[in-house]
Every structure is written in structure tokens, then in C-alpha cells.
Amino acid sequence: DAGVTQSPTHLIKTRGQHVTLRCSPISGHKSVSWYQQVLGQGPQFIFQYYEKEERGRGNFPDRFSARQFPNYSSELNVNALLLGDSALYLCASSLAYENYGYTFGSGTRLTVV
Amino acid sequence: RKEVEQDPGPFNVPEGATVAFNCTYSNSASQSFFWYRQDCRKEPKLLMSVYSSGNEDGRFTAQLNRASQYISLLIRDSKLSDSATYLCVVNGGSSNTGKLIFGQGTTLQVKP
Numbered sequence: 001d002a003g004v005t006q007s008p009t010h011l012i013k014t015r016g017q018h019v020t021l022r023c024s025p026i027s028g029h030k031s032v033s034w035y036q037q038v039l040g041q042g043p044q045f046i047f048q049y050y051e052k053e054e055r056g057r058g059n060f061p062d063r064f065s066a067r068q069f070p071n072y073s074s075e076l077n078v079n080a081l082l083l084g085d086s087a088l089y090l091c092a093s094s095l096a097y098e099n100y101g102y103t104f105g106s107g108t109r110l111t112v113v
Numbered sequence: 114r115k116e117v118e119q120d121p122g123p124f125n126v127p128e129g130a131t132v133a134f135n136c137t138y139s140n141s142a143s144q145s146f147f148w149y150r151q152d153c154r155k156e157p158k159l160l161m162s163v164y165s166s167g168n169e170d171g172r173f174t175a176q177l178n179r180a181s182q183y184i185s186l187l188i189r190d191s192k193l194s195d196s197a198t199y200l201c202v203v204n205g206g207s208s209n210t211g212k213l214i215f216g217q218g219t220t221l222q223v224k225p
Contacts, residue, residue: 042216092213
């Protein structure tokens with residue numbers, strides 16, 4: 001069975017540009033969460049979606065947005081990219097809303113130049 | 114104050130050593146507690162959940178003290194393959210059970 005898949009694996013963007021990151025959860029998982037991990041830090045919570053509704057939002061600016069599709073896959077969008085947005089973006093899926101066993105994808109490494 | 118605090122290390126230990134990591138958390142409403150392992154440039158992977166009664170998985174023992182808001186991980190008989198960053202993780206409390214709050218991570222390097 002496929003795990004959590006994320007695309008692309010690596011991305012280089014210029015300041016001010018927009019980026020869309022994609023995530024496919026494990027089959028049957030209805031909850032998808034997004035995390036940002038800056039080098040040397042632990043992952044920081046950005047969003048959680050469950051059953052296509054936003055169920056949680058972290059302390060990130062409105063430039064960050066996300067959505068979940070009927071097949072439970074998800075997109076994370078970041079507008080007006082800043083150098084500080086350079087990070088590893090991780091997607092995690094779980095069966096339910098409560099966190100009992102999140103599985104992380106291998107992430108998208110975003111570099112903003 | 115950070116919501117989850119860990120000593121970043123690095124901890125450099127010889128093979129066979131016993132090493133302990135500690136972590137404190139600030140939200141007394143947190144209900145779920147975990148240790149994740151993250152290898153260099155890889156995604157975090159669940160190592161073990163942490164229960165109030167303490168729990169053990171082979172060479173790994175986790176303990177939780179809710180009164181002190183303190184979590185620990187003990188690794189016995191360290192192996193070279195244990196070299197990684199260990200992340201202390203709690204959930205966001207009853208109002209946000211789906212949110213994971215990560216500590217900065219503690220780096221372990223096991224030497225031959």
C-alpha cells in the first residue's frame with residue numbers, strides 16, 4: 001500500500017511567486033495536516049483538514065491557504081513567497097480527526113531565492 | 114516560553130551506552146504524548162506513544178509525569194542505528210486534539 005505521497009519533492013521559487021504543494025493521504029485516511037519544518041527546528045503546525053473542512057489552523061499568515069478534495073487529497077498554497085518560507089513542508093494523514101497515529105509523507109523541500 | 118522544550122544536544126555517546134532525553138510541555142490540557150524519530154533530511158516517524166503508566170518497547174522506555182508536565186525517553190544499549198533526532202510531541206489539548214506540537218528535537222550521535 002502506498003504511504004502518504006507528496007509532490008513535488010523539491011522546488012525552487014523566487015520571492016513574490018506563488019507555490020502549490022500536493023499531498024495524497026494513505027487510502028482510507030480522512031484527515032490531512034500540513035507542517036512547516038525550518039532547518040534545526042521541529043515541525044510547526046499549519047493546517048488540519050478533516051472531511052474536507054478546516055479543523056485547525058496554526059499561527060501562519062493569510063498567505064498560507066489549503067484545501068481538501070473529495071478524494072481526501074490536499075493542496076497547500078503559499079502566496080507572495082518570502083525567503084523565510086524556505087523549509088521542508090510535511091503532510092501527515094490519519095484515519096480520524098484526533099491524532100492517533102499520524103503518518104508523514106517525505107515532504108516537499110521548498111527553497112525561495 | 115516554547116510550548117514543548119527539549120535540550121537540542123547533541124548527545125554523543127558510545128555504542129552500548131544508556132542515554133536519556135527529557136522534555137517539558139506547557140499546555141496542561143494536552144492529552145496525547147509521543148516520541149518521534151527523524152533521520153537527517155527525512156520525515157518524522159512515530160517511535161512510540163507515551164502513557165501515564167510508562168511504557169517500554171524493546172530498548173526504549175518512555176515516561177510521562179502529568180503533574181510536572183514532563184516526558185522522558187530512555188534508550189538502553191545504544192546502537193549506531195539509533196543516531197537520529199528525537200522529537201518530543203504533544204497534542205494541542207482538548208480544543209485542538211488533531212494538532213501536534215513538536216519540540217525542537219534532541220540530536221543523538223552514537224559512536225563506535
